Amino acid sequence: QSGQEADILKGIVKFSDHQVKQIMKPRIDVVAIEIEENYSSLMTMVKNSGYSRIPVFEEDFDSIKGILYVKDLLGHTQEENDFKWQELIRDQVLYVPESKKIDELLKEFQSKRMHIAIIVDEYGGSAGIVTLEDIMEEVVGDIRDEFDEDQEVDYIQIGKDNYIFEGKTLLNDVCRIIGEDTSIFDEEKGEADSLAGLILEITGVIPKQEKEITVGKTLLKVISVNKRRIEKINVRKK
Known part of the structure; x- marks a missing residue:
């Protein structure tokens, strides 16, 4: 690495x-x-x-x-x-x-x-x-504002309760897709709107690849970091 x-x-x-x-x-x-x-x-x-x-x-x-x-x-x-x-x-x-x-x-x-x-x-x-x-x-790349609905959410489901999202994906979209209430990230998210923003809010730094973070009922794993961007994150429900 x-x-x-x-x-x-x-x-x-x-x-x-x-x-x-x-x-x-x-x-x-x-x-x-x-x-x-x-x-x-x-x-x-x-x-x-x-x-x-x-x-x-x-x-x-x-x-x-x-x-x-x-x-x-x-x-x-x-x-x-x-x-x-x-x-x-x-x-x-x-x-x-x-x-x-x-x-x-x-x-x-x-x-x-x-x-x-x-x-x-x-x-x-x-x-x-x-x-x-x-x-x-x-x-971490383009982050859509929380009311920007022009773009479709890009994600892959790799198993039961197991997904890969782009870092810029909005937390509300993540919750909708994984079937959880939007409040699950409330305690940790601060002012973050996106998945990458949530991770930055928690860690305070750009994390290394493979970094794992437990948030409520979910395990977040950084899949790819490209130069200055958190590109892809694995979200798995526990």
């Missing part, structure tokens, strides 16, 4: 040289909502954007008031238009400079159990955002 380990180390070194401004979504492309917008406008934006976390600003994007997690809206899908959705805003916002290294931001995301950061330019304005998914694209 020494060659593969060398590849992973090279990948981590390359990854650590990148600044967040190289992967951020610039403010002109950010889907965000003004805090005075009504509930109807908010729900239209949520449905049209497909994003699971939406920055909330006052007047302009330089004045961020917090982040709205769409999952906090799930119990409020049939409210009247005067519903005070603003009460659901999470006011803990992570601000980081454009020059911050990606690996440093990843550590900060993990330590603070946060999923999105506002990137600040040299003048103190909001330049854009970076999410955990953006970073994971650098580490």
Whole structure:
């Protein structure tokens, strides 16, 4: 495995040289909502954007008031238009400079159990955002957002209660396919949405091939790690 380990180390070194401004979504492309917008406008934006976390600003994007997690809206899908959705805003916002290294931001995301950061330019304005998914694209390959339903789930069933999934597979899809409730990963998953993200959340590092992790009723085994990516994971129900 020494060659593969060398590849992973090279990948981590390359990854650590990148600044967040190289992967951020610039403010002109950010889907965000003004805090005075009504509930109807908010729900239209949520449905049209497909994003699971939406920055909330006052007047302009330089004045961020917090982040709205769409999952906090799930119990409020049939409210009247005067519903005070603003009460659901999470006011803990992570601000980081454009020059911050990606690996440093990843550590900060993990330590603070946060999923999105506002990137600040040299003048103190909001330049854009970076999410955990953006970073994971650098580490473990493309990770679909939790409400992205455009792609079919790619997996192989190799026996009874025994499957091989791609690392980017969403945890909700894994649970549906193996016939388990989506809560089975709740204690360990933190802010992870994908299988690879769950493993990173638990281990804190890119694991070696053959690494096994027990989570609840399942045994997860890393099948292949290619350079900086957790590619395939064996999921077996115990």
